[in-house]
Every structure is written in structure tokens, then in C-alpha cells.
Amino acid sequence: MVATTETFRAHTPLTTFSEKEDYNPRFAWTIALSLLALQFLPYLLLWDEAYIRIHDTLEGIDYQNLFAAGKTFDYSPGAKIEQLMNGLPRAAVKTGWSFVALWHWLFGLYGGYIFNYMMVHLTAFFGMYLLLRDQIFTPKIKVWLALGVALCYAWLPVFTMLGMSVAGLPLMTWAMFRLTEKQAGLAPWLVLLLFPFCSDIVWAGIPVLGFGGSVWLYFFWKTGDWNGWLFTAVACMAVLYIATNWQLFHLSFWPSDFQTHRLEYDYFYNKNLSLSASLSQTAQMFFLCYHHVGTFVSVPVVLAALVVRRWSDWEKSASKIFATILVVSAFYGFYNFIVWAGGDYFGLLKSFKFERLILVLPMLWLLLFTLILSKLEKGSNKLAAWFLATQLAICMLSNDEFAQNLRQLAGQPRKPNFKAFFDEKLFSEIDRYIGQPKASYRVVSLGMHPSVVHYNGFYTLDLHASLYDLRYKHQFRKIMADELAKSSIVKKEFDLFGNRCYLYSAELGKEDDAFLCGKNSHRSICQLSLNAKELSGMGGKYLFSAVKIENAEAIGLRLRQVFEGKFWQVHLYEVIRKNLTQ
Helix, strand or coil, rough: CCCCHHHHHHHCCCCEEEECCCCCHHHHHHHHHHHHHHHHHHHHHHHHHHCCCCCHHCCHHHHHHHHCCCCCCCCCCCCCCCCCCCEEEEECCCCCHHHHHHHHHHHHHHHHHHHHHHHHHHHHHHHHHHHHHHHCCCCCCHHHHHHHHHHHCCCCCCCCHEEECCCHHHHHHEECCCCCCCCCCCCHHHHHHHHHHHHHHHHHHHHHHHHHHHHHHHHHHCCCCHHHHHHHHHHHHHHHHHCCHHHHHHHHHCCCCCHHHHHCCCCCCCCCCCCHHHHHHHHHHCCCCCCCCCCCCCCHHHHHHHHHHHHHCCCHHHHHHHHHHHHHHHHHHCHHHHHHCCCCCHHHHHCCHHHHHHHHHHHHHHHHHEEEEEEEHHHHHHHHHHHHHHHHHHHHHHHHHHHHHHHHHCCCCCCCCHHHHHHHHHHHHHHHHCCCCCCEEEEEEEEEEEHHHHHHHEEECECCCCEHHHHHHHHHHHHHHHHHHHCHHHHHHHHHCEEEEEECCCCCCCCCCHHEEECCCCEEEECCCCHHHHHHCCCCEEEEEEEEEEHHHHCCCCEEEEEEECCCCCEEEEEEEHHHCC
């Protein structure tokens, strides 16, 4: 027998909105939607001169690479993207069966990003609102409170290239609870069956399926009923995740001559295996969460909880959510020890990184916040509104893209906007100067992200890639082996991590600004150790450097020309075949 909402209400009453509001709900909706739309306004005003997050977004433009190569749905064993890494296997690049890919195909890189950004944040808002309206386990809650909490969630600075992985969790949770009802309707099924097409399997797949299984077990434990609809929905989601990411599973688990560079990935390369470090990580997750998930400052929630604990009774539901937050935070903080103890026996502990369960933390914090505010509001409406306004302001201020775009509008940018980052005019000028078909030579970059170069149609040996061949990594490493030996920091970054298959400089370092050397940074490299023979052997003919290389001639490079654009100053170096030195 399917567990029904009526059965569940016997254990935990569902929320209903208060019928007697002391204000006009239409006014609350107008304010909420206006604040929601505010974060989209800079993109529409600035268009391609808006700032878009570079880290893990513009530094890796997989969809554009797929479209340019015409390999979006080509999953044949020998399919390769020739423009990248002398033929990167298509299976190593993201699936084409996703709505994020669809938006980029329809609207281009910039338009697709903005449309996806809007869809993600709109889903976050309305999904959280639906969840608060229908499924939160507390007595009556007012519309203004639900809208305010939904706004907090909608303003989270989530990585939108992960699709609905974080933003869609409230809507997915709402759909799962609706499937416990006899007359759930079509909407919950659509939400759950579309979710694998809207989210990232690496970040969301395992946590989402685990969460769905936990909801099913919870209802089974509470009601004793085997909920066939919910069980079927979660099983279908698992099948769809596998189907939409088939190329990844095939490449990872089927026998082939491809060996991923992740075989050399050291889970502990940037981690400190100690009690103090784990406690610090736990505290960071508890109070700030994680930037990929969406920075969430929980201090106002904690303070509001302390006030409620002093003035009012504490609900069991709030205690359960708070305990879950603590467990998830500690699980992330101490996951190092789990991998240390069992990683050699269970490789999935390293490769799947189950600590990514933290993606549920922002949703859990705001559900807890709703319970707290509903209690606080009964004693002091103004105090509840103050806590809510404070939390919303913090969520808005922590949105880095919004802050950077406000600086763009004010004429005080700190980072390059989309147009200046890719600077098509500048690289068209470089292409005309070289005067050869781009497919006839290969280039590498220094002091700048390779995505800038291959976005402009050049064939690059370097790339930001989640998967590529281990043999290629070893071959590319020979180009800069002596340079890596100068710095243990950059050596560990390349050898033990390796997703950035970049040309490194010990003088520039490994931080993000090492690959964002604009023309006003006034940086240069005095002594670069580069094996020009190995570079030439891989087809490398030109080096696009954002900084001047003082010893270029000594290492087999000749400066051909300097080109200046909006943000970059590109030094075009040619590999000198007749004077190759190490």
C-alpha cells in the first residue's frame, strides 16, 4: 500500500499558510520577484561585457568544444576532438544529453550561460517556495516568511554550470514527498525524471540518489508502507543518470587502451590528515559551506536559533535537521580519514568523493531557518523580519558574480568581463599575423587559460580537463619537467592533481592569478625552463604568453610579435627548430 500524506500527517503535520495575513500578499510577491530579478539585471545591461565566473566555468568550455567539433552525440569508440590535446577522446568530455548543453547550443556560450543562470536561480526560488508551502513540518507559516527564505536560496552563488545539482534540490524534495500521496499528479514525475538531464552526475548523482533512497526508507519506517511510486521514481532516476552519462561509464569501467590521468590523482595532495585540520574543515562547512555548492554563511541562523531556544520551545523537527547538518559537516571534515582507512580497498571512496553530500547543506540550513523564524515570528514579528533580512543581505553580498558585475557597471572592474576574457578581435589579429591554417600547428599558453585560445579556434596542447589520457599527461610533462623541479608546489599540482594540463611557471605559481596575467599585472618570467624539443615533437609551434619571457632565446623560443587587447597582452613566441635546447 502506498504511503499517503494523510497517513504521514499522523506523525508530522504538514505546513499550511496562515489564512489571516497582516499585510497584502501581493505586495510581498512583488517585492520578492523584484529582488529575484535584480540579480539578472547586470547581465542584461552589460550583455557580453558582464563578468562570468572564470574558475571551473570559463576555464573549461566543454560544450563549445563539442559543438565546434560536431561531436555532441558522437559516442563511437574512435571519436575524438582534434582541436584539443592532439585528439581528446570525445567520451572524456561532458554528455550532450543535458539541458545545460541544449541552452549553449541554442544561445551560444554567453547567451547559454545567462539563460541557464536564470533557469537555475528561478528553479531555486520556486522550488524552495513550493517545498515550504507544502511539505515543511511545522504549523502555519506566513507567505512573507516563505518568500524571504526562498529568496535566500535563490541568491546563493551556486556554480550554475552544474545545472540544478544544488538549486533543484528543494524542488526534487518536494516532488519526492508528493509521490507519497495517492493523487500526486504528473508534475512530481516530470521533476524527478528530468532531474538527471538537469544536474551533474559527478556532483549530484550519488548524493541525490542516496537522498531519494533515504526519503523512501524514512517513509517506510514511519508508516510501514512500501511506497512503490517513490521507489520506482528513484530507480528510474538512477537508470537515466547512467543513460545520459553512458560515455563516462564506458570510458571508466569498460576495458580499453585509455588510462585516465586520475590514476595518478592523490586524494591527499592538498589535504592535511590531522584531527585539527578535520575539525577546521567541519567548522568551515558548518559556518560557510563550500564555494562549489554555494557559499552560505550560517551565523544568522545560529543566532536566531539561540534566541528561540531562550524564548520558546524547540521543535523536534528542528533538532533533527540541526543534527543532520552537524553529521554532514563532520562527514566532510573527517572524510579524509575514511579514505585513508578504506581508499585502497574501495577505490570509489576516492573517485566519487562521497563527501560531496555537502551540497544539501544550504537547503537544510534554510529549512531549519524557516522553522526557527516561524517560532520567532509568533513572539516578535519585527525580530523575525530582521533576521531574515540579514540572512538575505549576506546571501546577496556573497554572490561574487553579482558583486563583480556591480563593479563593471560602476566602471571599476577587478576581473576581465566575458568579452575581454575571450577577446575575439585580438586573437583574430594573431591568426592573421600567423597566416596559416589553424589545424596545421599546435599552440600552448602561459599566464593565461588555454580556454581563451581554443575558444578562438586554435588547436591547443593544453587544457583544463576532468578526464584525459595518462600517457598524454606524461608526454606533456616532459615539456616543463625542469620547471616543475623548481617548485614542489607546482610539481604537486601537476603530478598529483593534473586537471589543469597547463604550462606552469615556478615564478608565477599555481593560484588562479597565475593564469590571469593581464596587461596591467606587469609580471614577467626571468628564467623559464622549457624543453622546446619536446614541445615541437608534440606539434607545438607557437607559445601564447601573457607575460614576457626574459630568457626566451636561450630555451629555443623567438619573440615574433606582441599583441595588445582589452585585457591581455599576448607575446607570440615561435619554437625555433634550428636551435632546440632544454
